[in-house]
Amino acid sequence: MSSETAPVTAAILVIGDEILSGRTKDRNIGTIADFLTALGIDLREVRIVPDEEPAIVEAVNALRARHSYLFTTGGIGPTHDDITADSVARAFGVGIDIDERARAMLLERHRPEDLNPARLRMARIPFGADLIPNPVSKAPGFHIGNVFVMAGVPSIMQAMLDAVGPKLQTGVRMLSETVEAGGLPEGAFAGDLATIAAEHGAVSIGSYPSMTESGFRNRIVVRGRDGEAVASARTAIEALVERLKR
Amino acid sequence: MSSETAPVTAAILVIGDEILSGRTKDRNIGTIADFLTALGIDLREVRIVPDEEPAIVEAVNALRARHSYLFTTGGIGPTHDDITADSVARAFGVGIDIDERARAMLLERHRPEDLNPARLRMARIPFGADLIPNPVSKAPGFHIGNVFVMAGVPSIMQAMLDAVGPKLQTGVRMLSETVEAGGLPEGAFAGDLATIAAEHGAVSIGSYPSMTESGFRNRIVVRGRDGEAVASARTAIEALVERLKR
Known part of the structure; x- marks a missing residue:
């Protein structure tokens, strides 16, 4: 069985100082690689960059231009070093603000009075993005253009990947x-x-x-x-x- | 204790289809990250690319230009898919041929009559490179400019890293x-x-x-x-x- 269609390709961008320092050993690359291979999607490149906007913007724009899909992991929590959403918005040249759909998801886990500014950071979603549900801790990932932005905690990343699967154009299985x-x-x-x-x-x-x-x-x-x-x-x-x- | 000197930075380039397919789970990135952190060298970027010369050449040239050091793993064995040495020579614009020092190292493990053309591929070293000894299986890595080319098998990579350590300019420990x-x-x-x-x-x-x-x-x-x-x-x-x- 052969296919006349162009191969579906992908890249991964891992975002996080803790991976580069060696403090945390990445496990997501292997998980996503297995997932894509099972779908017939060719993983063609992986990059790991620090929690720094210029590095993230450059890598997002290089990789999304070259491949059918880009999957990012890390940097979407509530703390000051979680800058992935803002960086992806910058890469796409779109605005970003609190998303009401995302706020509603956070309210499934937090009382309204606990939705402080830090937690609301997790509802900041670039304009035009779709949300990726997070059954583990509610704070969603998102999907903009051909880029899927996911959590770095492996169990949450895995759940988001499962949610994303049906949206992907699959290739002929390798x-x-x-x-x-x-x-x-x-x-x-x-x-x-x-x-x-x-x-x-x-x-x-x-x-x-x-x-x-x-x-x-x-x-x-x-x-x-x-x-x-x-x-x-x-x-x-x-x-x-x-x-x-x- | 503070330092007036610029930080020493590094990148890693992992070369291998088997990592991108998920078949092999990388363990070298975490090992090298820990090693560099202990030396006060900032690991700033990691890339994983397939066994394809254009991808390797592009990544080598991008990363060696940006960082004090580049460490590569994988693709220096005797089989046809081991193209790292030739790709690095191409990236530097230098020639490559059998290196007599490397051949002598291979002869510590193989009888002269067993040094067939495939095994001699492991003695192909870019002109101007220094060798990195391999105490495990003798086939050396090499060091050209600010690039250290190492094996992908973790135990051999570790031994090469240990050999490389004393050559590195270290930074102020993080x-x-x-x-x-x-x-x-x-x-x-x-x-x-x-x-x-x-x-x-x-x-x-x-x-x-x-x-x-x-x-x-x-x-x-x-x-x-x-x-x-x-x-x-x-x-x-x-x-x-x-x-x-x-």
């Missing part, structure tokens, strides 16, 4: 097959694998070593959208691995 | 103090925290929620290079938290 080369060294099969890769231009072939207690373990992965092409490359690689293991 | 706000909601302290942040311009203050089984847990982090300024902000934040908890 098929992936793995051939276990085991302890066979990359250097022993790399030459023949390059030949197979050249002969199977419809797929991409990668070799991924990992370290185990007994040394390297290598896996060869074939990826492509044409099932027959993937199967053909896989057969060739399996034959290569069998031959070298003998 | 001091970090954490105030536990516990279950105190961000929305309850965000307004006062913004005032404290405005009054303590020499430090950066961040609020970081995480989800626990009993709900949100918030930590407030003060970061800065001036110990007195960090201590002063910390004292103000502790007083705020104590007041609100009463």
